[in-house]
Amino acid sequence: MHIGIIGTGRLGSFRARTMRDLADVTNLTLYDRNWSKSTAVAHELEAMVAGSVEEVIDAKPDALLISTSTVDHATLVETGVEAGLPVFCEKPISLDLAATERLMQQVSASGVQVQVGFQRRFDMGFRMAREKVFNGELGRIYLVRMVGHDHEPPPESFIKRSGGMYKDMHIHEFDLIPWIVGQPIVEVYASGSVLVDQAFQRQGDVDTTAAVLKLAEGALVVLTGSRHNPLGYDVRMELHGSGDSVSVGWDKRAPIRPLETEREGGSAPYLTFFDRFNDAYRAELVEFLRVARGEIESPSTVKESWQSLRVAVAAEMSLIDHRPVSVNSVV
Numbered sequence: 001m002h003i004g005i006i007g008t009g010r011l012g013s014f015r016a017r018t019m020r021d022l023a024d025v026t027n028l029t030l031y032d033r034n035w036s037k038s039t040a041v042a043h044e045l046e047a048m049v050a051g052s053v054e055e056v057i058d059a060k061p062d063a064l065l066i067s068t069s070t071v072d073h074a075t076l077v078e079t080g081v082e083a084g085l086p087v088f089c090e091k092p093i094s095l096d097l098a099a100t101e102r103l104m105q106q107v108s109a110s111g112v113q114v115q116v117g118f119q120r121r122f123d124m125g126f127r128m129a130r131e132k133v134f135n136g137e138l139g140r141i142y143l144v145r146m147v148g149h150d151h152e153p154p155p156e157s158f159i160k161r162s163g164g165m166y167k168d169m170h171i172h173e174f175d176l177i178p179w180i181v182g183q184p185i186v187e188v189y190a191s192g193s194v195l196v197d198q199a200f201q202r203q204g205d206v207d208t209t210a211a212v213l214k215l216a217e218g219a220l221v222v223l224t225g226s227r228h229n230p231l232g233y234d235v236r237m238e239l240h241g242s243g244d245s246v247s248v249g250w251d252k253r254a255p256i257r258p259l260e261t262e263r264e265g266g267s268a269p270y271l272t273f274f275d276r277f278n279d280a281y282r283a284e285l286v287e288f289l290r291v292a293r294g295e296i297e298s299p300s301t302v303k304e305s306w307q308s309l310r311v312a313v314a315a316e317m318s319l320i321d322h323r324p325v326s327v328n329s330v331v
C-alpha cells in the first residue's frame, strides 16, 4: 500500500517509521511545510517527498495520514475526503465544535472512512477493561478513577496552540471513558490550578486538574490531570463495579512509588507517551490499514470525536463558572 503522510514533526515522523515497518506498506509520500523535516525523514525511510498537499494527492496514495498541528486537521481531512481517500487524523480533529460538526456531516455524506488517532483504544489493558465491562464481569459500574499525568510540561509555544488541558490532554479520557464503560458522559464538574508553570496562566490555561464526571447510568468518574510528574508519564484507570474491581496501568513501570514495598526488579518508569503506548500506536495503524483496504469501518469516528469535544467544552465552562455543566447543554 502507498500511504501519504502530511506533517512529519514529533508524532508524524514516528507514524512514518511505524508505517515503514508494516509489511503491507510499500510506498510512503511525505509532506511537511517545513521542508527540512520531511526530507530528513524521507531520507531515513527511503520515502518520496512532496512539495504540497496537492502533490501528495497527485501521487495517488491508497490512504492519507494527517499528523500536522491541530489547527489544520479539519481542512486537511476535508481535502482527503474530497479526494475519496481513507484518512487517519491525529486527535483532536478540531478545537472548534461547529467545525467538527460540519466535518462529521461531510464525512458521513461522503461515505469515506476517517479514523481519529485515539491510540489508547488499542492498548491491551484498556481493551481488556472494555471487554470485562461488556461481558458483564464487572457488573454494575459504580466508580471509575483515571489519572493522566505528563512527565514534563510542554514549551509555552505548544501551550499557546494546544487548545488547553481539556481539549488537548483530557480529550483522551473523554474519548476513552464512554468507549470502555459503554455510557456517555452526561455531566462535568471541573476544577483547575496553575501549580507547575506560570506559562499556563499566561496562556489562559491550567496545569493541574481534577474533575468529577457523571455517566448516563449514574456511575461517577474521578479524573485527575497534571502537566508534571517528576517520576514519568502516568496514565492509569480503576473500575469498580458490583462484580469486580480492576485497574489498568498499575504495572511495574507505573511512575508512582509505593512506600510500603520496593518497585519490582528496578523497572524504569514510563517517561513518554511513545514509551507507554508504543504497542497501541502500532496496533491502531495496523487497524487503519484494514480500514483503508475496506475490510472494516473506522474504529474511532469523527462523530465520537465531536462527542468528546463537547465534554471538553463542558469542562472548560465548568472550570470558569465553578458549577457542574450538562454535556447536552453544549451545542
Ligand SMILES: NC(=O)c1ccc[n+]([C@@H]2O[C@H](COP(=O)([O-])OP(=O)(O)OC[C@H]3O[C@@H](n4cnc5c(N)ncnc54)[C@H](O)[C@@H]3O)[C@@H](O)[C@H]2O)c1
Binding pocket: 006, 007, 008, 009, 010, 011, 012, 031, 032, 033, 034, 037, 067, 068, 069, 070, 072, 090, 091, 092, 117, 118, 119, 273
Ligand atoms: N495521540 C497522541 O498521543 C498524541 C501525542 C502527541 C501529539 N498528538 C497530536 O498530533 C498532532 C501533531 O503533534 P506533534 O507533537 O507531532 O506536533 P509537531 O509540532 O512536532 O509537528 C507538527 C508538524 O506538522 C507540520 N505542519 C503544520 N501544519 C502543516 C500543514 N498545514 N501542512 C504540512 N505540514 C504542517 C509542522 O511543520 C510540524 O513539522 C497534534 O494535533 C497533537 O495534538 C497526539
